[in-house]
Amino acid sequence: MSAVNPVPDKPALEGLEAKWGGRWQSEGAYLFDRANALSATDRDCIYSIDTPPPTASGSLHIGHVFSYTHTDIVARYHRMRGQYVFYPMGWDDNGLPTERRVQNYYGVRCDPSLPYDSAFTPPFEGGDNKSSKAADQLPVSRRNFIELCERLTVEDEKQFEVLWRSLGLSVDWSQTYRTIGTESLHTSQLAFLRNIERGEAYQAMAPTLWDVTFRTAVAQAELEDREQPGTYHRVSFHSANGPVYIETTRPELLPACVALVAHPDDERYQPLFGTTVTTPVFGVEVPVLAHHLAQPDKGTGIAMICTFGDITDVVWWRELDLPNRAIIGFDGRIVSEAPDAITTQAGKAAYGELAGKTIFSAKQAVVELLKESGDLIGDPRQITHPVKFFEKGDKPLEIVSTRQWYVKNGARDEELRARLIELGKELDWHPDFMRVRYENWVGGLSGDWLISRQRFFGVPIPIWYPLDADGNPVFDQPILPSVDSLPVDPSSDAAPGFVESQRDQPGGFVGEHDVMDTWMTSSLTPQLAGGWMRDPELFDAVYPFDLRPQAQDIIRTWLFSTVLRSQLEHGVAPWAHAAISGFIVDPDRKKMSKSKGNVVTPVDILEQHGSDAVRYWAASSRLGTDAAFDPQNPTQIKIGRRLAIKILNAAKFILGFEAPASDDLALVTQPLDRSMLEQLAAVVADATDALDGYDHARALEQTETFFWVFCDDYLELVKERAYSTAGPEQVSAVVALRTALSTLLRLFAPVAPFATEEAWSWFNEGTVHLAPWPTAAELTGEWADESAVLSFASQALTGIRRAKTDAKASQKTLVDSAVIAGPDEAIAALRLAADDLKAVGRIADLRFESGDVLVVTDILLAPIPQTEEAR
Numbered sequence: 001m002s003a004v005n006p007v008p009d010k011p012a013l014e015g016l017e018a019k020w021g022g023r024w025q026s027e028g029a030y031l032f033d034r035a036n037a038l039s040a041t042d043r044d045c046i047y048s049i050d051t052p053p054p055t056a057s058g059s060l061h062i063g064h065v066f067s068y069t070h071t072d073i074v075a076r077y078h079r080m081r082g083q084y085v086f087y088p089m090g091w092d093d094n095g096l097p098t099e100r101r102v103q104n105y106y107g108v109r110c111d112p113s114l115p116y117d118s119a120f121t122p123p124f125e126g127g128d129n130k131s132s133k134a135a136d137q138l139p140v141s142r143r144n145f146i147e148l149c150e151r152l153t154v155e156d157e158k159q160f161e162v163l164w165r166s167l168g169l170s171v172d173w174s175q176t177y178r179t180i181g182t183e184s185l186h187t188s189q190l191a192f193l194r195n196i197e198r199g200e201a202y203q204a205m206a207p208t209l210w211d212v213t214f215r216t217a218v219a220q221a222e223l224e225d226r227e228q229p230g231t232y233h234r235v236s237f238h239s240a241n242g243p244v245y246i247e248t249t250r251p252e253l254l255p256a257c258v259a260l261v262a263h264p265d266d267e268r269y270q271p272l273f274g275t276t277v278t279t280p281v282f283g284v285e286v287p288v289l290a291h292h293l294a295q296p297d298k299g300t301g302i303a304m305i306c307t308f309g310d311i312t313d314v315v316w317w318r319e320l321d322l323p324n325r326a327i328i329g330f331d332g333r334i335v336s337e338a339p340d341a342i343t344t345q346a347g348k349a350a351y352g353e354l355a356g357k358t359i360f361s362a363k364q365a366v367v368e369l370l371k372e373s374g375d376l377i378g379d380p381r382q383i384t385h386p387v388k389f390f391e392k393g394d395k396p397l398e399i400v401s402t403r404q405w406y407v408k409n410g411a412r413d414e415e416l417r418a419r420l421i422e423l424g425k426e427l428d429w430h431p432d433f434m435r436v437r438y439e440n441w442v443g444g445l446s447g448d449w450l451i452s453r454q455r456f457f458g459v460p461i462p463i464w465y466p467l468d469a470d471g472n473p474v475f476d477q478p479i480l481p482s483v484d485s486l487p488v489d490p491s492s493d494a495a496p497g498f499v500e501s502q503r504d505q506p507g508g509f510v511g512e513h514d515v516m517d518t519w520m521t522s523s524l525t526p527q528l529a530g531g532w533m534r535d536p537e538l539f540d541a542v543y544p545f546d547l548r549p550q551a552q553d554i555i556r557t558w559l560f561s562t563v564l565r566s567q568l569e570h571g572v573a574p575w576a577h578a579a580i581s582g583f584i585v586d587p588d589r590k591k592m593s594k595s596k597g598n599v600v601t602p603v604d605i606l607e608q609h610g611s612d613a614v615r616y617w618a619a620s621s622r623l624g625t626d627a628a629f630d631p632q633n634p635t636q637i638k639i640g641r642r643l644a645i646k647i648l649n650a651a652k653f654i655l656g657f658e659a660p661a662s663d664d665l666a667l668v669t670q671p672l673d674r675s676m677l678e679q680l681a682a683v684v685a686d687a688t689d690a691l692d693g694y695d696h697a698r699a700l701e702q703t704e705t706f707f708w709v710f711c712d713d714y715l716e717l718v719k720e721r722a723y724s725t726a727g728p729e730q731v732s733a734v735v736a737l738r739t740a741l742s743t744l745l746r747l748f749a750p751v752a753p754f755a756t757e758e759a760w761s762w763f764n765e766g767t768v769h770l771a772p773w774p775t776a777a778e779l780t781g782e783w784a785d786e787s788a789v790l791s792f793a794s795q796a797l798t799g800i801r802r803a804k805t806d807a808k809a810s811q812k813t814l815v816d817s818a819v820i821a822g823p824d825e826a827i828a829a830l831r832l833a834a835d836d837l838k839a840v841g842r843i844a845d846l847r848f849e850s851g852d853v854l855v856v857t858d859i860l861l862a863p864i865p866q867t868e869e870a871r
Contacts, residue, residue, distance in 0.1 A: 005761040007655055011648035013610045013641070016754040017166050029767050030079070030087065030170040037084035038541050046086060047078040048542035050526045050575055051171070052550050052558075053090030053179060055097050056156045060163055062629055063551075065602045067581035069618035071549040072169045073696045074579070076750035079170070080773040086542045088175035088529040089164070093153035094458045095518030096214060096392060101156075102149050102457070103137055110456045111139035112491070112513065120144045142456050142491065149457040153180070163603065168611050168753045170769065177528050179521045180457070184528050185487035188459040188521045191569060193480060200408045200568050201451075203475060207307070207314045207324075208402045208450065211390040212332030216454040217404055218390045218397060219517060220447060222557075225386035228396065232299065234377040235370060237277040244277050244288075245377060247299030249385070251370065252362040253306035255282050255339060255351055258322045262302040264290035269302050280375035281366070282347040284339075289320055308399035311388070311446070327354075328398045334362050359398070403475065405452040405461060405514070409564055411445035416567075423563050423573045430694035431624040434552060434580040441556040449561070451517045458515030462488050464495035471506040479509065523561035526574045545575040552580045552624065579694050582626040589628065609637045612752035616640025619751045622697040643704065644755040647748060650711050651759035654737045657722050659763070663735055665781040669728055670721075671832035673736035674781070675789035676714050680706060680740055681779035682787070687747055688773070696750070703747045710740060713794040720839035729835075738763070743774045792826045792854065793833040799856030800841040807861060814862035815843040821851030 024030060037046050049071065054064060079085045103109055106122035123138050140148075157178070164171065177184055195201035209218045233251045236243035237260065246260065257279050262269035272288040279286060286304075293312060294303060305316045307326045316322065325339035338351040350369055354362045370376035387396045410417030420442050429435040452461060464479040479495045481488045490511030494500045502508030521528075526545050531538040544566075550558060559578060566574035606614055617636040621627040660667065668674055683706045690699035715737075722733040741759075749756040749768045760768035800818065804811055818841065820830060827848045830837065838846045844862070 004763060004765060005758075007652050007762045011645075011652050011758070013612065013644055013648070013755060016758055017168070017606075017611050020754055020757045021165050021168070024170075024767070024769075025165070025173070027767075029769060030085075030172050032086045032172045032175060033084050034538070037086075038537055040084070043541075045083055046541055046546075047075075047083040048086040048530070048545040048547070049075060049088075050529065050545045050548045050562075051087065051089055053092040053177075053522065053525060054160060055095075056091045056093040056153045056160060056178075060160055060602065061584075062602050062605065063584040065167060065606075065614060066584050066618045066621070066627060067549065067551055068164070068169060069167065069615045070579065070581055070623065070696060071547075072167075072171075072615075073619060073750040074547060074549070074691075074694065075170050076753065076769055077691045077773070079769065080746065080749065080771060082772065085170075085172075086175070086530075086545075087171050088177065089161075089169075089171045089173065090177045090179065090525060090529060091153065091157045091160070092179050092518065092522055093149075093157065094180040094515075094521060096216075096453075096455060098149050098153055099145075099455060099457050100392075102145070102152055105152055106148050107137050108140045108145065108148065109137040110142055110145035112142040112456070114139060114141040114144075116141045116143040122148060146457055150180070153178070163606075166606055166611060167602075168615065170753070175529065179518070179528070180459070182487060183534060184521060184524075185459055187524055187528055187532060187534070188516060189462040189481075189486045189488065190483060190533060191524055191527070191565065192516065192520065193462065193483070195407055195568060196480065198568070201405060202408075203403060203405050203478070205401060205403045207317070207326075207399050208404055209311075209388065209390075209397045210330065210400045210402070211393045211395070212330070212398055213393055213395050214390070214455070215330055217402060217450055217452060218393075219450045219519075220445070222391050223388050223397075224391045226389050227384050228387040230383050230385050230387075232381040232383055233367065233370070234300070234381075235280060236375045236377055237279060237304075239272070239275065239277040241271075244272065244302065245300045246302055246304050247381075248304060248309075249383070250306065250309045250363070251366045252334070252354070252359060253309050253327070254279055254304075254366055255284075255342060255347075255354065256306040256308075256325045256327045257282075257284065257286055257304045258307055258317070258325055259286050259305045259320065260288045260302055261291050261294045261305055261316055261320075262288070263292065263294040263296050266294070266296045266301055268296075272302075281350050281369045281373055282342050283344045284341045284347065291316055291320065307401075310399070314399060324401060326399075326401050328359070328400055330400060330402075332395070332398060333358055404450050406448040407451050407520075407564075407568075409445060409449040410442060411447050417442060417445070419567060420560075420563060423567060426573050427575065428577045430577060430579045431622070434555065434578070434624055437552065437555045438560060441560055449517075449564075451520050452514040453517050454513075455515050458518060459521050460487075460489045460491065461512045461514050461516055462486065462490065463512040464490050464498075464509045465512070466495075467504070467506055467508050467510055469506050471504070473510050519557055519561045522558055523565045525562065526566070527569075543570075543574070544572055547577045547579060548575040549579040549581065552582065555580070577694065580624050582621065582624050585626050585628050587628060587630045589626075605631065605634065605637065609634070609641050610644065610754070612644040612755050613637045613641035615751055615753075616643060616700075619696050619700050623694060640752075643707075644752050646707075646711060647745070647752065647755045648759055650707075650715070651741055651745070651762060653715065653719075654741045655763055657734045657737065659738065660731050660734055663738060665735070665739070665779075667728075667735045668732050668739075668781060670732040670736075670836075671786045671789045671829075672714075672717060672793060672836050673732050674783050675786045675791075675793075675829075675833075676710065676740060677736055677779045677781075678785065678787035679790055680710075680743055681776040684743065684747065684774045684779065685776045688775075691750075699747075700751055703744070707744055707748075709790070709794060710744070713797055714740075714790060717793055717797060717833070717836045717840050721836060739779065743779060746771055746774050786829075786832065788825070789829045789832050792822070792829040793837060795826075795854050796820050796830055796837055796856065797840060799854070800837070800843075800859070803856050803859040804861070807859075809861055812842065815841055816860045816862045817845040817847070817858070818843050818856060818860070819847045819849055819858040820854070820856050821849040822854035823852070824850060826854045 075085050075087045107124050230249040232247045234247050273290050276285045307324050329335045334354045334357050336355045410420050424438045462481050465473040495509040498509045530542045683702050686702045687699040718733040724730050745756045745760050
């Protein structure tokens with residue numbers, strides 16, 4: 001970008017993305033200047049961004065464009081402020097979304113029991129196959145499956161990068177990482193081992209929320225409630241003093257019942273506390289207990305505790321020290337073995353009718369058994385109630401007992417919880433009200449972070465277990481790898497001190513097959529991008545990062561987990577600022593999401609309207625504010641395109657005047673020119689304050705409002721003078737025009753990088769995006785305050801135009817005379833711009849009078865020549 005480009009005859013937006021995107025890349029415009037940044041003594045000279053790594057599975061949607069544009073505006077602004085901007089890009093390519101995409105794309109499913117096939121070719125490639133069942137997908141080995149995941153994510157990431165470049169993201173593409181890459185595997189496993197060493201990670205056999213479709217445990221942060229139809233069944237338990245009635249939506253869990261529970265203050269059931277009742281059909285004696293979580297006004301006021309129907313059952317089970325009689329298997333079916341507590345022949349026979357059935361079928365079977373025994377009282381009652389689902393799942397979650405890995409998160413540690421709240425208060429939130437969402441999440445944690453997942457494409461948990469003489473795992477003696485051996489995959493790498501032939505053999509070892517929750521890796525994005533334990537010089541320079549930009553719906557997952565990992569590892573907040581974008585909603589104000597089927601992909605929008613126009617739409621919305629998007633009528637995008645075109649045309653017009661020998665502001669002698677520059681200086685100050693406060697929308701609004709006054713009024717007012725023969729007045733206009741153009745292009749550059757770069761190249765060497773951010777001081781000279789002149793002149797110009805329009809005359813019509821009346825302050829200012837007003841209005845004789853309001857009166861149009869009348 002060393003040469004100044006000629007001004008085209010017809011400036012256009014088309015082709016600018018390819019032109020300038022390629023130039024920025026080849027010239028390294030956005031590379032992090034490591035040498036100078038790391039040698040600087042002032043940390044404030046570096047601005048580091050913990051960029052969200054988008055999920056590399058499928059396609060980006062308009063919401064990505066929205067929020068990533070917000071981040072890019074921040075990056076471009078701080079780069080122009082002279083800071084060394086560390087702006088990496090990551091790809092979140094491990095986890096369930098990628099697995100599902102690979103299954104659909106290649107028509108395969110993972111079966112870890114199968115051997116690796118080095119010559120494997122998938123049955124097809126490129127289809128969506130979304131409607132096929134797992135049974136129709138070709139089973140492949142875990143290694144073959146992971147290779148397909150690797151292949152597809154690499155291709156997806158290439159397409160994503162093309163889109164990000166066309167959008168104009170000023171990312172340093174040399175600072176890119178993948179959450180499944182070797183360095184990420186190493187970092188994730190190292191951080192986990194350090195969690196274990198400090199006692200922050202542990203393994204436990206415990207009730208676990210389980211998705212029966214994906215056969216994996218689900219953490220609290222991945223839950224969502226969905227309203228579902230249900231049925232209350234009134235069921236009688238048997239006691240020495242007669243029946244005890246409960247109401248339940250899950251009669252199929254009667255074999256898993258371990259107690260009845262009522263509120264300790266409920267007088268109806270106080271006589272029963274300390275006694276036992278017998279379950280219908282299955283004949284198991286269970287205690288009647290008191291607990292404050294029982295709800296007297298729900299159902300009959302007394303409930304059965306089963307292992308496990310819902311999370312409250314887990315609380316009761318744990319706090320009342322009850323036995324575990326779980327009957328639901330990992331596949332969502334009733335297990336074949338009846339609980340030991342069922343001892344009667346009738347009870348065992350009844351259970352035999354349930355074994356192997358799905359939850360739905362088991363429910364129907366138990367209802368029939370209750371009818372036959374006479375223990376189903378009255379007709380079932382239909383209800384709707386919230387049911388917990390895995391956010392990516394289609395079936396209600398079950399609770400099964402599993403051995404899982406956990407990381408302490410403050411749920412059971414008040415000191416850690418208080419520290420996490422404190423770190424949230426240390427952050428500057430934009431907007432500030434988003435802080436409450438974080439605090440509510442931390443305050444509402446009910447259990448430690450379950451981090452193990454029964455999936456395949458993820459970071460392996462780096463653990464092995466020794467096998468005793470009978471071949472049983474000794475779980476409380478895990479075998480850990482050495483740091484220098486990382487990354488490892490225990491499912492294919494032998495445990496330290498063993499050889500592969502000892503795998504699964506008595507006296508040998510077994511590898512941990514689970515992988516980490518994808519958030520265990522994503523929670524380390526500052527460490528991954530910053531080179532923690534890999535590039536200490538870089539990490540010390542950029543960490544803690546300056547900014548975490550992200551969406552509001554993952555405050556509870558990504559933001560919280562990153563704060564947690566930073567506290568556990570470093571004892572500090574991972575960033576200074578958290579910028580939270582709002583949602584994109586459709587014309588009906590519904591959030592756009594893939595699950596709702598109302599997502600709009602941005603490729604066509606970008607091609608049709610141009611990247612600057614789309615960026616303008618995104619920049620027009622403040623952080624934390626939802627933005628509506630109608631692909632059929634994208635009004636804001638059309639306005640943005642009009643603005644980008646106007647930037648080019650205004651630049652062409654201004655540069656049409658021969659550049660003066662000097663651009664010294666001392667040459668700006670005319671009050672109207674000075675007024676314009678003073679107003680522009682105020683805009684620069686306001687926009688700078690807004691961007692410092694992460695309010696890009698206000699900065700754009702201030703700049704755009706001035707720009708249209710500048711184009712519609714100021715350019716019209718001074719163009720006659722600018723076209724005139726060279727003299728002090730003409731030089732004043734041209735210097736003011738070029739100064740304003742330079743300033744406006746820099747103000748617009750973070751939002752409209754392509755149009756501004758194009759226009760900048762017509763009269764400057766180098767890129768506008770490395771030019772210094774404008775300051776108010778560079779726009780004001782040693783002159784009296786004349787800022788009001790342009791405002792009053794704009795009002796007067798509007799009056800002149802209106803008078804001609806009312807007279808059905810062309811704006812080019814000559815005016816013999818006109819009078820402008822107004823308050824003394826206005827008239828004094830207008831006298832300073834009288835010559836420009838006369839020129840633009842083509843007024844021969846312009847007089848001023850005092851008046852209450854500013855108004856153009858007594859305008860006398862010049863007679864139209866007969867030749868013009870004939871025309």
